[in-house]
Amino acid sequence: MKQRALAAARWRPSGALGECATTVATSCSRRAWLAAVAGAAGAGAWGTTLPARADTYPSRSIRWVLPFAPGGGPDVLTRQILPRLNAVLGQTVFVDNRVGAGGMLAADHAAQQPADGYTWLLGASTHVTQKILQPKAAFDPIKNFTHVTRLSTAPSILVVAATAPWRSVHELLEAARAQAGKFNYGSGGVGSAAHLAGASLAHHAGIEAVHIPYRGSVDIAGALSAGDIQFAIPTASTALPLVQAGRLRALAVTSAQREASLPELPTLREVTRSDDLVQVAWSALWMPAGATAAIVRRVFEAFRTVYADAEVQRAHSAAGVTVALSASEAEAAAFVAAEQAKFARIVTATKIQVN
DSSP: HHHHHHHHHHHHOSHHHHHHHHTTTTTHHHHHHHHHHHHHHHHHHOOOOOOOOOTTSSSSSSEESSSTTSSSHHHHHHHHHHHHHHHTTOEEEEEEEEEGGGGHHHHHHHHTOOOOSSSSEEEEEHHHHHHHHHHOOSOOOTTTTTEEEEEEEEEBBBETTTTTTSSHHHHHHHHHHTHHHHTEEESSSTSSSHHHHHHHHHHHTTTOOOEOOOOOSSGGHHHHHTTTEEEEEOOHHHHHHHHTTTSEEEEEEEEOOOOSSSSSSHHHHHHOOGGGGGGGGEEEEETTTTHHHHHHHHHHHHHHHHHHHHHHHHHHHHHHHHEEOOOOHHHHHHHHHHHHHHHHHHHHHHHHHOO
């Protein structure tokens, strides 16, 4: 009896289990002991984390990892939907901005979290392209994540300076062919959406153009006006305000169909007859690989409810972004796989490299 009491005294879990453990040699009944054990297991007293149950998920706050800086377009749009998302899920979703390495820092961090549904990642097209350009990156956008749904898409716009002489894609390309090697195009960095789009246009149109990377897409307008570059294909969120302000001239869009807000502009696919020129930036909701199907479905339905709100759609449209939810979780995964195959082909064809 003395040995049993000493053993109980050495091991003192907290709460009801601790109280019962200290009296195991005397007055704790078997029923009380079992109840304490069950309570401790549910509270994680054994030092383990139990997987989230679909019928109680979410039972605590959810961390949404964003690869974008606070105050940027994707961050602002994400924070705008949080109150509605919180109301639908009955728990708080909070943003964790992890910026750097073209989105790879955020993806690598999220991939290493438990697959319990309490860590999300705002997946983006850059995660696919950066993995292709840097195969040694720690994360894999296909293998390391469960793809819940695509959220939105945003085309890029082929632009030139407002004072440039070219008023159509054909005029721009004819001039580039006549002055082979003397045309430059700009982007916000090696491997960015504008870099891939510009390299793809040069490749498929058969023109020689030099890529000039800048520290960010905000530098593109100034470079065009100064004549340092002749064209660029930044995302609509960057280009559209400058076009509307009269600083840049838009010649074409990279979406599959003409944009309702810019119906006079052809698509680059119309001009080049190549599907590789259909390049849109997109965002998606991913979880670490292994999330249960029931939890994925719960989150998928929550986003369908939130994005059905007309005010949410108007806010996205005003930012040059289109709400584009996946039809199903399976379609979300198939979309990412298709994007990876397409951009792998583009990178190979254009010989883009990251030094």
